Structure formats: C-alpha cells, structure tokens
Amino acid sequence: MPIKSKKLEVSSTFPWIIDQLKPTFDFTHKPLHIDNKHIELLYIKTVVDGDRLHNTVIKPFFEMQSLTNIEAYLTSLPNQQEISSKDQLLVELTKGSVAIGIKETILLFDFKKVHIDAPLQTNVEPTIQGPQYALSEDLITNINMIRQRYHQPSLRVEMYTVGKKVHQSVAILYDENIVKKEALKQIKSKLKEIDKDLILASADLTRCINNKKRALLPTTILTERTDRISYNISGGKVIILMDGDSNAILAPAVFFDFMVSMEDEYHPYWVAKFTSSLRYIGFFSCIALPGLYVGITSYNPDIFRSSLALSLAGSRVGVPYPSYIEVLIMLIVMEFLIEASIRLPKAVSATATTVGGLILGTAVTEAALASNILIIITSAVAISMFVIPINEMSFAIRVSRYVVLLFTIIAGMTGLALSLIGLFMWMANKSSYGEAYFKLFIQGKKEET
Structure with missing residues (x-):
C-alpha cells in the first residue's frame, strides 16, 4: 500500500507548494506526459541527485505501458517517505526529497545529494591503535x-x-x-x-x-x-x-567517563592502568599546582625542608610583586598561547606557539618578572591539561583552577584544602540525567570481565 496522507491531494497541495517555492531559482516543477500517462515532479535541483532521479523515476515512466504499472512501481521503492502535513512536505523538499503527483496521490521520495558522507580522519581523539576513521557529516x-x-x-x-x-x-x-x-x-x-x-x-x-x-x-x-x-x-x-x-x-556522562581513552581498551591491563593513573595525576596537577605554589611561597614555606624552601625563595629574588600576581600573569599568558594555537592556521600554529612560549619564558625569567620554578609549574600545568582525553572536561578544569587559586590567595593552604574539598563535594552532589556524577563504571564489558 502506498504511504500517503488522506488529507493531501495534488490539486490543492501542489499549487500551494509551487507558490511557496516559486521565487527560488533552483525549484523545479516538471510535468511528465506521454500518451494517457501524466505525473508531476516537484523538487529543488541543487539538493537532489539528478542521476538517481532520472534512473529511478523519469526513465521508468517513459518505459512502462500504463499509469497503474507506474504507480505500483513507485510505491514499491524503498526510499518512500511518509507525509503528515503540507509544512512537513515543504521541509522535506528543502532537504532533498522529490514529491510526485500521480492522479490525486502524492508520493514522497528521498533523493538527497550528499557530498559529505565520507568518513573523516580522527583529529580530536587520535589513538595509536584502534580505528582511525571518525564519523562523517551525513x-x-x-x-x-x-x-x-x-x-x-x-x-x-x-x-x-x-x-x-x-x-x-x-x-x-x-x-x-x-x-x-x-x-x-x-x-x-x-x-x-x-x-x-x-x-x-x-x-x-x-x-x-x-x-x-x-x-x-x-x-x-x-x-x-x-x-x-x-x-x-x-x-x-x-x-x-x-x-x-x-x-x-x-x-x-559521569566524571570517570571523561578520563577514559579508547586506547585503554587496546593496551595490556597494566599499561592501561598506568596511563589511566597518569591522567588522574594530571587532573590534580592542573587544578592544584598554581594554588600550591602561592600557598607555599606566601603563607606556609615551612611545609618543605629548609633547603628546598630557601631554593624556592631564592628563585623569586628580584620579582617585584606578590606570588599570586606572578601566577596570574603566567596563567593568563599560557591561556593566550593555548587560544592562539587553536585559532592560528595549522601550518604555523605549532611553530608560532612553541617559539613564542620559549622566547617569552626566557625573557620573563631574565627580566625577573617570574621565577624559574613558576615557569616549570606553568609548563607542567599546561601539559597536564592536555593529558585529559575529552576536551569538555579540560575546559572545565581550566576554569576551576582559578577558583582554587582564589581561595588559596585568600586563606593560604587552608583555602587550597577547603576549595579542593568543596570542589569534590560539589561534583559528588551533581547528577547527569539521573546518574550520580561520581558513579564509578558504566554498565557493560568492563563490569562483566
């Protein structure tokens, strides 16, 4: 049986569609007539595969003997679509469908022309092992x-x-x-x-x-x-x-989903556990290291051994402002470099940001605007951020570390500890579509093995 709407008829619907789309240069109204056979085609030629339309509809129309045979043939095609209303029919035409009027019946077929259906290379989540092709845009x-x-x-x-x-x-x-x-x-x-x-x-x-x-x-x-x-x-x-x-x-998606790389499925057990541990270390480093530097240098230098504390203090000799100003300047400069590496053309982004970072780091330490140790910490923070496999979590961490830094500036190491505890309490209280945000494992192969 044909998939058709009892409410829509060719005599009332086609003139309305033609009136709606007539100002569009690529809209086509093509009546086909030979002997006692007559059908009408409505489509937008820039989104329709013309070769498929010709081979599937136009050519068989002129080869078949009767309109009854043509209707039976058309209703047997697999790409027929359901019609629910005039507006839906109009929208489907803009997507690449063809409306065929035969007698007083309207049939709708998908003949969309697609140029973006080839699988793409994995650029955002590359792996050494595993599939190297990503989704397409179709x-x-x-x-x-x-x-x-x-x-x-x-x-x-x-x-x-x-x-x-x-x-x-x-x-x-x-x-x-x-x-x-x-x-x-x-x-x-x-x-x-x-x-x-x-x-x-x-x-x-x-x-x-x-x-x-x-x-x-x-x-x-x-x-x-x-x-x-x-x-x-x-x-x-x-x-x-x-x-x-x-x-x-x-x-x-819960927190632990963002820390999983598909490479973990292809590595041996202990290798996967080791790389997974590195991600969590990177997560804590990215959030806590800037605040830890400020807390130790400005509030609690006695946490370290005296030789290490003196070395840390010596690296800041000549720096004219407090440690939190120093940290903020370097973190903001690092954010500039990250954004520049994203926005610049690929041909120059890696070279520009790498050379810029090296020159900037050398100039800053020689001008006594930041300590050598802070340059190391800033580099470690930047590297740690890119260890996290999913970008959405990386961006959230970039913002969260400034909150932790603010509490450390206000209350020193106590503020650092309280802010980290508050962050994890907030995450533990969060849910994702009914799932606890700190739920450990998704149901599936991991749980069965």
Whole structure:
C-alpha cells in the first residue's frame, strides 16, 4: 500500500507548494506526459541527485505501458517517505526529497545529494591503535557506521527535528534492553522542548538539552569515534547524532567517563592502568599546582625542608610583586598561547606557539618578572591539561583552577584544602540525567570481565 496522507491531494497541495517555492531559482516543477500517462515532479535541483532521479523515476515512466504499472512501481521503492502535513512536505523538499503527483496521490521520495558522507580522519581523539576513521557529516552514513559496529537487533533509532527555522534532523540511538530508562526519558523530553530557531552543531544542541544552562562541568560527551560510541551503547547510554555534524553526543556522562581513552581498551591491563593513573595525576596537577605554589611561597614555606624552601625563595629574588600576581600573569599568558594555537592556521600554529612560549619564558625569567620554578609549574600545568582525553572536561578544569587559586590567595593552604574539598563535594552532589556524577563504571564489558 502506498504511504500517503488522506488529507493531501495534488490539486490543492501542489499549487500551494509551487507558490511557496516559486521565487527560488533552483525549484523545479516538471510535468511528465506521454500518451494517457501524466505525473508531476516537484523538487529543488541543487539538493537532489539528478542521476538517481532520472534512473529511478523519469526513465521508468517513459518505459512502462500504463499509469497503474507506474504507480505500483513507485510505491514499491524503498526510499518512500511518509507525509503528515503540507509544512512537513515543504521541509522535506528543502532537504532533498522529490514529491510526485500521480492522479490525486502524492508520493514522497528521498533523493538527497550528499557530498559529505565520507568518513573523516580522527583529529580530536587520535589513538595509536584502534580505528582511525571518525564519523562523517551525513546522518545516514553515521547510523550505518554505528550499525556496522553494533550488531544487535535491540538497537533502536528514533528521528527528531530541532530548530524552528532549519528543521535539522536528529537521531537518537540506544539498546532497548540495557538503556538507562530515566536518562532516555529526560533526553527525549529535552529534545521535544527545544525552542530555538537555529541549531548550529552538536555542541550547540548539547547546551539546549542540558539540565542547567550555565553548568560548568559537562554532563555529556562529544565524540567522533565509532568505537567509543559502540562501547557506550553497550553500557546503556543514549547516542544523539545531528545531521551535518561529525560529532556524536553521549549521555549520560559521569566524571570517570571523561578520563577514559579508547586506547585503554587496546593496551595490556597494566599499561592501561598506568596511563589511566597518569591522567588522574594530571587532573590534580592542573587544578592544584598554581594554588600550591602561592600557598607555599606566601603563607606556609615551612611545609618543605629548609633547603628546598630557601631554593624556592631564592628563585623569586628580584620579582617585584606578590606570588599570586606572578601566577596570574603566567596563567593568563599560557591561556593566550593555548587560544592562539587553536585559532592560528595549522601550518604555523605549532611553530608560532612553541617559539613564542620559549622566547617569552626566557625573557620573563631574565627580566625577573617570574621565577624559574613558576615557569616549570606553568609548563607542567599546561601539559597536564592536555593529558585529559575529552576536551569538555579540560575546559572545565581550566576554569576551576582559578577558583582554587582564589581561595588559596585568600586563606593560604587552608583555602587550597577547603576549595579542593568543596570542589569534590560539589561534583559528588551533581547528577547527569539521573546518574550520580561520581558513579564509578558504566554498565557493560568492563563490569562483566
């Protein structure tokens, strides 16, 4: 049976669509007529694959003997779409569909032309071992890549539309047998509640579905890797894919998810544990080292042995301002270098930031604007930040360390300890779509082994 709407007829719907799209130069209204056979095609030629349309519809129309045969042939095509309203039909035409009017029946087919369906190289989450291809920017291609890695009949795919003006297609994927029901319910509700004209990318969609709009710590993960996606589906998480974006959203995400690299799955057990430990050490170093420097030099130099305390004090000889001003200057300069490395063209970014950092560090110490030890600490903080596999957590840590530094400036080592305790208490009190933020492991292969 044809998939059609009982409410829409060619005589009333096609003139309305033509009136809506007629000012557009690439809109095409093509009547096909031969003998007693007549059909009409409506489509936008810049988003339609013309060769497929010709081979699938136009050529068979002239080869078949009767209109009945043509209708039976068209209704048997696999890319037929359901029509629910005039507005939905209009939106589908802008996405690359073709509306065919045959008698008083309207049939809708997907003939979208896609130039961005090739898998991309992994740039954001590279690994030495494991898959080297990431998602593409085409939604259907991404769903295909995930299904090629996760062969379970319980895998469900549901489609949504977001953005009142762009009508961007969004798919959610989950394993019906093991998905976290509360998280799935909240995510579906959030997608339906989105009231925004334009959704630019998956990162923009993430902000729309977050429970708190101004949250610092991330509760979802953006990933480009298909192996991470299949691993998290097996752990009961929900995957959100957006058409036109090569990143997938994983939810719910807890703190320990952000510290996991997919390389851990490919390394031997003790190697994986060692590299994982390095990430946690880097996490604490990035947050605590600047505050620790200020607390020791300005408040509690007696914590170290006398020789080390004297060495630390000697390195600050000639520095004309307090240690917290010194730390703030170096951290802000480091932030400038990081932002410059992101914004500059790839051909010059590495050279410019490396040379700039070396020259700047040498000049600062020679001019007695900062101590040698602080230069080492600043470099260690910068390196530690990049040890964390997921960028969203790295950005949150960049902000959090200034909060810890502020408490240390006010109350010394006591402020450092209280701020770290407060930070972990805040994280322990946080939840991600019904999951405790400090929940240790996702359900899946890790728990079974």
